[in-house]
Amino acid sequence: MPTAVAAPAARPLPLPSTPWTAADIEDLFALPFNDLLYRAQQVHRAVFDANAIQRSALLSVKTGGCSEDCKYCSQSARHEAKLARESMLELEQVLDAAKAAKAKGATRFCMGAAWRGPKDRDLDRVLEMVSSVKALGLETCVTLGLLKDGQAEKLAAAGLDFYNHNLDTAEEFYGEIVSTHSYADRMATLEKARAAGMKICCGGIIGMGESRRVRAGLLAQLANMKPAPESVPINHLVAIPGTPLAEAPALDPFEFVRTIACARISMPTSFVRLSAGRQDMSDELQALCFLAGANSIFYGDKLLTTANAEASRDEALFARLGLKGN
Ligand code: SAM
Ligand code: DTB
Ligand code: SF4
Numbered sequence: 001m002p003t004a005v006a007a008p009a010a011r012p013l014p015l016p017s018t019p020w021t022a023a024d025i026e027d028l029f030a031l032p033f034n035d036l037l038y039r040a041q042q043v044h045r046a047v048f049d050a051n052a053i054q055r056s057a058l059l060s061v062k063t064g065g066c067s068e069d070c071k072y073c074s075q076s077a078r079h080e081a082k083l084a085r086e087s088m089l090e091l092e093q094v095l096d097a098a099k100a101a102k103a104k105g106a107t108r109f110c111m112g113a114a115w116r117g118p119k120d121r122d123l124d125r126v127l128e129m130v131s132s133v134k135a136l137g138l139e140t141c142v143t144l145g146l147l148k149d150g151q152a153e154k155l156a157a158a159g160l161d162f163y164n165h166n167l168d169t170a171e172e173f174y175g176e177i178v179s180t181h182s183y184a185d186r187m188a189t190l191e192k193a194r195a196a197g198m199k200i201c202c203g204g205i206i207g208m209g210e211s212r213r214v215r216a217g218l219l220a221q222l223a224n225m226k227p228a229p230e231s232v233p234i235n236h237l238v239a240i241p242g243t244p245l246a247e248a249p250a251l252d253p254f255e256f257v258r259t260i261a262c263a264r265i266s267m268p269t270s271f272v273r274l275s276a277g278r279q280d281m282s283d284e285l286q287a288l289c290f291l292a293g294a295n296s297i298f299y300g301d302k303l304l305t306t307a308n309a310e311a312s313r314d315e316a317l318f319a320r321l322g323l324k325g326n
Contacts, residue, residue: 025216040261055299057101075114081242110141117146152196163193170217207237223266236277264293
């Protein structure tokens with residue numbers, strides 16, 4: 001009879017009341033892959049149905065022409081990406097997309113706008129979209145950039161469930177990626193959304209040439225929010241021609257899976273969303289991400305400006321893996 005060999009001892013997880021350090025999370029990253037995934041599965045199964053995946057649909061309600069210089073983004077007016085600028089969609093167009101998304105099984109509808117932040121007259125139109133989408137029986141999410149005083153309260157009053165605002169990377173690397181606003185600006189908007197009583201959707205982008213330490217620092221920052229974001233999108237960089245990150249060095253796919261596992265372990269009760277980049281991932285890599293504790297996806301053929309994995313491919317993958325929507 002073969003004897004079971006004990007898994008190598010890893011540093012005990014911090015108690016829920018002690019903050020995570022980047023070093024704690026780097027220690028998780030450094031575990032043998034199988035041990036890391038085993039720990040992530042244990043944490044995942046203690047809180048969630050391990051075979052259920054939440055699906056959010058995404059729609060760009062205002063595309064391109066953004067004043068900001070985020071190096072990864074096709075929508076910055078400062079980059080050369082070939083992108084047609086579009087004015088804000090009409091309410092009817094948004095509602096048609098939301099109804100179609102609901103019919104396909106999405107439970108949340110997220111609307112994105114390429115702004116540094118909304119002007120008050122723009123916000124009024126978004127508020128109408130939020131209340132109308134909510135009336136269809138969908139959860140609502142918007143991502144509009146930096147909020148001014150009073151805007152979060154208006155969004156909450158319109159029935160907004162989630163405000164998406166990503167930290168994108170660790171503070172120490174943020175200046176390499178964006179110069180037109182600061183990490184502190186983004187933290188202030190997250191605080192406004194929280195103070196108005198909304199749930200937070202906040203994550204980042206992996207594969208921008210950052211170090212593992214930076215990835216660990218981003219996760220520590222997210223995990224130490226009080227409370228941690230209810231929804232944590234982990235985007236793989238989509239390297240878009242014409243953006244300054246078009247030639248970013250390729251990331252080892254296992255490092256991406258490790259990032260998901262570390263997010264799951266450090267934020268046990270959050271939905272961890274396998275976000276941008278799925279179109280270029282194999283089914284096997286996505287399956288590893290689900291095993292590592294990802295339990296949400298963007299569902300539908302398009303993200304904001306780039307293609308997403310097709311819904312029919314997702315359905316086939318869910319069937320092959322015995323996954324269900326929730
Ligand atoms: N303008 C608002 C803002 O910056 O918060 C909302 C829209 S912005 C496009 C939303 C998020 O999309 C970014 O924070 C980033 O995480 C993600 N994103 C944008 N371009 C991406 C890319 N090429 N690859 C991966 N994620 C991307
Ligand atoms: C998030 O974290 N990822 C989504 C959503 N929140 C708004 C956006 C991904 C965008 C990918 C590149 C594009 O399509 O332009
Ligand atoms: Fe503008 Fe948002 Fe793109 Fe930055 S990420 S350029 S703020 S749309």
